[in-house]
Amino acid sequence: MPQHAPNLPLCRDCDGFPVVAITTGTRHTDGSRALLRVLCRACQGTGHNRPAALARTGR
Template sequence: MPQHAPNLPVCRDCDGFPVVAITTGTRHTDGSRVLLRVVCRACQGSGHNRPAVFARAGR
């Protein structure tokens, strides 16, 4: 049975994957890899576009 997702537009910069882990190639003393966690700047980690805010200018 399909799951229903919220009807929000997906961020076009990260394509819905707002947080990624990048390996640096080095290892900790226990053997695990050193990771950098990077968040999408366009959506600030939400994965969705924010609705445009309209401001009325003039009369």
Template sequence: MPQHTSHRRICRDCDGFAAAAISTGTRHRDGSRVTIRVTCQTCKGTGHQLPAAQLARAGR
């Protein structure tokens, strides 16, 4: 049975996983880890890319 897929293109840089939490290795006083949230710069954290603009020839 075919899978239903979105018509939007998945970002080629992050493969749709637009945000990641990275541990810095240090801990807070309560023992939890310090994390940094990082988003994909290409898709701006959406996980999808807009189609590339098409070039149009003008003139001769």
């Protein structure tokens, strides 16, 4: 049976992967790596495009 995904368009900038972790090369005292978590600027970490605002034209 197919799984149903939400019918929301994916962000063009991040392709639905809005959060990335970048290693800094340094380590904490317990040996784990120090990471920077960065959000996509276009979708603010949601992974989806925001719906366009409706604009009325004419009368």
